[in-house]
Amino acid sequence: MTDQTGLEQEIAVEQRHLDRVYARLAELRRSAVRAERDGYRMARVGTFGALVERDAMVFHAAQRRHALDAEYEGLVFGRLDLRDRQVLHVGRLGIRDEDATTLVVDWRAPAAAAFYQATPAQPLDVVRRRTIQSRAERVTRIEDDLLDPTAAPEGMTVVGDGALLATLSKATGRGMRDIVATIQREQDEAIRSPGSGVTIVAGGPGTGKTAVALHRAAFLLYSDRSRYAGGGILVVGPSGVFVEYIASVLPSLGEDTATLHSLGTLFPGMTATRPDPPEVAAVKGSLRMRRVLERAARDAVPGGPGELRLLYRGTLLRLDRAELDRIRDRALHRGARRNEVRRAGFDGVFAALWAQAREVGIRLPEQRTFEGEIAERAEFREFLKAWWPRLHPRHVLGWLARPDRLRRYASGILSNAEIRLLSAAYRSLDTDGLTIADIALLDELDALLGKPAKPARARRDPFQLAGGVRELTTASDRQRAARAAARERPEDYRDYAHVVVDEAQDVSPMQWRMVGRRGHLASWTVVGDPAQTAWTGDPEELTRARDQALGRRKRHDFTLTTNYRNSAEIFAVAAAEIRRLYPDLPLPTAVRSTGVDPVELVVPATELETATVQAAAGLLAEVEGTVGVITPVPRRDEVAGWLAALAAPRLQVVTSLEAKGMEYDGVVLVAPSEIRADPGAGVRTLYVALSRATQRLTTIDPTD
Numbered sequence: 001m002t003d004q005t006g007l008e009q010e011i012a013v014e015q016r017h018l019d020r021v022y023a024r025l026a027e028l029r030r031s032a033v034r035a036e037r038d039g040y041r042m043a044r045v046g047t048f049g050a051l052v053e054r055d056a057m058v059f060h061a062a063q064r065r066h067a068l069d070a071e072y073e074g075l076v077f078g079r080l081d082l083r084d085r086q087v088l089h090v091g092r093l094g095i096r097d098e099d100a101t102t103l104v105v106d107w108r109a110p111a112a113a114a115f116y117q118a119t120p121a122q123p124l125d126v127v128r129r130r131t132i133q134s135r136a137e138r139v140t141r142i143e144d145d146l147l148d149p150t151a152a153p154e155g156m157t158v159v160g161d162g163a164l165l166a167t168l169s170k171a172t173g174r175g176m177r178d179i180v181a182t183i184q185r186e187q188d189e190a191i192r193s194p195g196s197g198v199t200i201v202a203g204g205p206g207t208g209k210t211a212v213a214l215h216r217a218a219f220l221l222y223s224d225r226s227r228y229a230g231g232g233i234l235v236v237g238p239s240g241v242f243v244e245y246i247a248s249v250l251p252s253l254g255e256d257t258a259t260l261h262s263l264g265t266l267f268p269g270m271t272a273t274r275p276d277p278p279e280v281a282a283v284k285g286s287l288r289m290r291r292v293l294e295r296a297a298r299d300a301v302p303g304g305p306g307e308l309r310l311l312y313r314g315t316l317l318r319l320d321r322a323e324l325d326r327i328r329d330r331a332l333h334r335g336a337r338r339n340e341v342r343r344a345g346f347d348g349v350f351a352a353l354w355a356q357a358r359e360v361g362i363r364l365p366e367q368r369t370f371e372g373e374i375a376e377r378a379e380f381r382e383f384l385k386a387w388w389p390r391l392h393p394r395h396v397l398g399w400l401a402r403p404d405r406l407r408r409y410a411s412g413i414l415s416n417a418e419i420r421l422l423s424a425a426y427r428s429l430d431t432d433g434l435t436i437a438d439i440a441l442l443d444e445l446d447a448l449l450g451k452p453a454k455p456a457r458a459r460r461d462p463f464q465l466a467g468g469v470r471e472l473t474t475a476s477d478r479q480r481a482a483r484a485a486a487r488e489r490p491e492d493y494r495d496y497a498h499v500v501v502d503e504a505q506d507v508s509p510m511q512w513r514m515v516g517r518r519g520h521l522a523s524w525t526v527v528g529d530p531a532q533t534a535w536t537g538d539p540e541e542l543t544r545a546r547d548q549a550l551g552r553r554k555r556h557d558f559t560l561t562t563n564y565r566n567s568a569e570i571f572a573v574a575a576a577e578i579r580r581l582y583p584d585l586p587l588p589t590a591v592r593s594t595g596v597d598p599v600e601l602v603v604p605a606t607e608l609e610t611a612t613v614q615a616a617a618g619l620l621a622e623v624e625g626t627v628g629v630i631t632p633v634p635r636r637d638e639v640a641g642w643l644a645a646l647a648a649p650r651l652q653v654v655t656s657l658e659a660k661g662m663e664y665d666g667v668v669l670v671a672p673s674e675i676r677a678d679p680g681a682g683v684r685t686l687y688v689a690l691s692r693a694t695q696r697l698t699t700i701d702p703t704d
């Protein structure tokens with residue numbers, strides 16, 4: 001620790017540097033604005049070349065201005081004093097002075113890696129690492145680590161006692177924050193792992209898996225922008241609540257080209273937020289559903305015509321149901337996709353009618369004329385449309401709501417108990433709508449049914465300008481153009497260059513197939529914690545489906561070991577819960593202590609409402625940031641109703657399943673025993689709920 005004057009002097013030193021950086025930033029911004037304006041002026045010159053140049057200039061200048069604005073706050077957050085007396089400042093953006101002196105090194109650049117990786121045991125030529133906090137261009141706080149005392153020059157000042165702990169005690173907002181200033185070494189290794197293959201990041205609650213996954217996406221975009229922004233990065237999270245929570249991290253790092261989806265929104269045009277009860281989710285998520293859906297996708301349309309009757313030149317031609325089914329089966333042989341082989345089905349009908357007409361011995365024209373005459377007939381065309389319509393996956397999924405059909409499709413594949421479960425779940429499909437697990441089934445059906453052939457649309461080349469002129473580009477131009485390409489991606493884009501799967505332990509086998517389809521050619525980052533899974537189906541099937549989605553790509557494994565979220569007191573309670581199930585599970589270490597133990601209340605059922613409202617109001621008064629009220633799934637709406645009167649924007653009511661990945665300063669956990677009582681994943685789900693709070697936890701159990 002230093003005395004006050006020493007600290008002030010050091011802050012003044014950093015302030016001088018920050019002033020220089022912001023002055024340079026203002027200059028760069030002015031020149032970007034000027035370039036934009038000049039670009040517009042060039043339009044008046046009127047030649048084609050000038051127009052091309054203008055477009056490029058305006059576009060790039062606007063992009064540059066955007067980047068400078070996005071990364072303005074907290075622009076510089078680190079400093080390294082190296083053994084050779086060099087000083088490097090690390091920040092959200094690389095900035096050079098007009099004479100090319102580096103003022104700030106981008107955090108993702110190789111030169112900045114030592115900021116995250118140096119330790120006293122391995123100082124990597126760093127003598128002192130300094131974390132700088134600032135607000136609105138003013139340095140507010142600095143924290144130092146002296147990593148190599150033997151190499152410290154005379155009079156080197158070391159201030160503060162830990163940037164990490166200071167950051168961790170800050171209030172939690174509604175959105176996750178970026179951790180760029182305090183990324184820890186083991187996290188940095190995962191963030192900078194090679195862009196190829198599969199990076200797997202494991203670790204207990206609060207170890208920064210999500211933070212690492214998102215910073216890795218930003219790192220990849222920096223290291224090879226044309227590849228990752230061009231092809232796109234897909235980030236998949238478990239729920240809409242979670243995706244909303246993490247949505248601001250990449251933009252805060254100046255990246256807005258990644259596509260974020262929850263498992264309920266991956267199928268274009270459909271959104272599901274409703275979870276199934278775990279036992280139903282286990283059936284819908286099982287790979288056996290693929291075989292059930294295969295049968296459905298080949299079946300006759302409900303309410304479709306049972307036969308075809310056609311009067312031709314006074315003779316009745318008739319194809320009965322069995323014949324029509326045979327024609328359909330033949331057209332669908334060897335996994336043909338129903339929407340893509342309609343033509344073959346129609347040809348089958350023509351051929352059968354022709355054969356029949358010849359058999360009955362009427363006078364016939366040439367086969368072509370015969371077919372032409374029949375095709376002209378409106379009632380025949382109506383028949384074809386009704387018999388072999390273009391099917392949307394949602395239609396076919398709806399067929400499962402008919403118990404007789406479901407029994408037929410699932411017989412010999414699912415057990416009777418499973419069929420009954422599924423049948424009951426689908427009874428309310430039309431009124432309650434799709435569940436999250438249904439989205440993967442739609443995606444599977446989409447793959448089975450195929451799309452009607454459409455004329456191929458050529459992919460637009462972002463560098464190809466009107467008249468075929470190819471713009472001359474620099475590397476940074478290409479990067480920016482890739483950003484524009486990302487915005488133009490079609491709705492059902494599936495060729496991502498990188499796929500990030502968060503909370504991977506909750507991706508069911510059928511969901512792995514859906515996610516896998518979006519990353520055939522991708523490299524992957526997969527983060528998760530098996531001890532937090534709510535999956536109650538066959539664990540082996542889960543591994544198999546995951547391995548199939550990830551293919552034979554090379555794996556890079558990382559395990560994170562420190563819990564940055566929970567106070568040690570709160571994590572002790574969560575740890576005791578999971579130990580019931582896995583006594584020997586290695587658990588992370590919580591680094592922060594608040595000295596406040598969680599509160600465990602048991603109240604008569606009639607007082608649950610009052611106790612919950614009181615606890616929530618109490619925590620809202622006690623903590624500065626957000627308060628989460630976590631409930632068993634069936635109680636959510638009831639509890640939300642109790643708390644409506646508090647009308648606090650800092651308060652959120654979520655189910656134990658929606659709480660996945662979330663974080664609050666204070667948590668009120670309603671009826672934990674009911675969550676635990678679920679025989680499938682009760683304890684694991686409770687472990688998740690108990691590990692959401694940073695500072696305060698109150699559990700309230702009702703007694704009868």
Ligand SMILES: Nc1ncnc2c1ncn2[C@@H]1O[C@H](COP(=O)(O)OP(=O)(O)OP(=O)(O)O)[C@@H](O)[C@H]1O
Nearest residue numbers: 179182183184205206207208209210211564565661
């Ligand atoms: N290096 C760090 N510096 C500051 N904060 C950090 C750091 N690493 C993680 N955190 C914070 O710890 C909290 C937990 O991180 P995160 O949500 O990424 O953990 P997780 O491993 O995904 O947790 P879970 O499995 O419980 O969902 C977040 O508030 C995150 O900002």
